[in-house]
Amino acid sequence: MxxxxxxxxxxxxxxxxxxxxxxxxxxxxxxxxxxxxxxxxxxxxxxxxxxxxxxxxxxxxxxxxxxxxxxxxxxxxxxxxxxxxxxxxxxxxxxxxxxxxxxxxxxxxxxxxxxxxxxxxxxxxxMRLKLPLKSKQHVGDTKITYHDSCSGLRELGIRSQPRKLLSQRAGISIDEMDNSEICCGFGGTFCVKYPEISTRLVDNKISGIDRIEANIVLGGDLGCLMNIAGRLTRCGKQTQVFHFAEWLLDEQPEAGIAETKPKT
Structure with a gap:
């Protein structure tokens, strides 16, 4: 509507x-x-x-x-x-x-x-949340957390909007990390120029995920999400990572983001 x-x-x-x-x-x-x-x-x-x-x-x-x-x-x-x-x-x-x-x-x-x-x-x-309510899915022991990307949060003031969508559209409750608003270390070319600092930052992010025992991480920027997912995979973690939009559809999302290769 x-x-x-x-x-x-x-x-x-x-x-x-x-x-x-x-x-x-x-x-x-x-x-x-x-x-x-x-x-x-x-x-x-x-x-x-x-x-x-x-x-x-x-x-x-x-x-x-x-x-x-x-x-x-x-x-x-x-x-x-x-x-x-x-x-x-x-x-x-x-x-x-x-x-x-x-x-x-x-x-x-x-x-x-x-x-x-x-x-x-x-x-x-x-659009004032004029989205039809999806049928709520049984998520069992799933614990979902959210990563706030730097650009969205600091340049556009985006924090409450995705959480509101996930709550009202999909009935999803977010378990907040204590470092949800801290950089994941991607930063576009920052991770290429300063790999040691980038790795430390993403390891800190993963520690925040581990502290609340989340097994799903959502976010709104694929650069951040791919960085987090890639590090989780290399550390042998089973936590899955998705863009929040995928969890607002009626269908259960497919496999999460990992170390994927570009399409050919």
């Missing part, structure tokens, strides 16, 4: 993200289905990287080129939604700054930023 049954459906452009496209396409499909269940029309235009890796490494020229391409692809939509706080934050927080000195693009960048949301933010803050 939309905000009003008398209003036309919103046209939403889904920013699929590079990691979902290459490593976990079911996250993109889940996001599309959830948005459609709110009464929106979803399109996935041809797209490229949002530019965050180049931006984080100081290559503003290439980032601007990627930003302009994304603006051209997505400015036709009422909203742009990404199942990733980091990609949504790149468009929302950084595109306007990157293109502020470019008269032909600054207004377009700001306009797109104003209509861009992370998935849980869009479902809760824009």
């Amino acid at each position: 939309t905000d009003s049954d008398n209003n036309p459906a919103h046209n939403v452009g889904l920013l699929i993200t590079c990691l979902a496209d290459l490593f976990r396409p079911q996250v993109g499909f889940a996001a599309a289905r959830l948005i459609e269940q709110c009464g929106c029309n979803v399109s996935v235009p041809q797209q490229s990287c949002c530019g965050q890796p180049a931006y984080n490494n100081g290559d503003d020229s290439k980032t601007r080129a990627l930003a302009k391409n994304m603006i051209e692809k997505f400015e036709q939509f009422d909203y742009v939604v990404a199942p990733s706080g980091s990609c949504a934050a790149m468009v929302k927080a950084h595109y306007p700054k990157l293109l502020s000195d470019h008269p032909d693009w600054s207004g377009r960048a700001q306009n797109l930023a104003d209509r861009t949301y992370e998935l849980s933010q869009f479902l809760v803050d824009v």
Whole structure:
């Protein structure tokens, strides 16, 4: 349902993200289905990287080129939604700054930023939780915890939204880690530049998971989730990791995220 049954459906452009496209396409499909269940029309235009890796490494020229391409692809939509706080934050927080000195693009960048949301933010803050309640599943002894990604939490203020969705849509209670808001060590290219620090951070995250004996970890950014899942696997842990969108569908999610290879 939309905000009003008398209003036309919103046209939403889904920013699929590079990691979902290459490593976990079911996250993109889940996001599309959830948005459609709110009464929106979803399109996935041809797209490229949002530019965050180049931006984080100081290559503003290439980032601007990627930003302009994304603006051209997505400015036709009422909203742009990404199942990733980091990609949504790149468009929302950084595109306007990157293109502020470019008269032909600054207004377009700001306009797109104003209509861009992370998935849980869009479902809760824009669509007001107008999702049908799924049939609750028996989870037995399953203990579910949640990792808050840095970009979503600190740049977009996303914390309550995914928890509200999981509680009201799927009847899932979250057992909170004491370090849920602390970085997992991924940080895009940070984990490549500073592998020792990154490993220490993700080990700290796993210690937080172990302390509450969680066997399911949910989150909203695939970079973080793949980092955590990969380390769990290398440490011989059985804890499974999923994007929260996968747990909002009617079907029980398939195998969790692990050390997967990109699609060919």
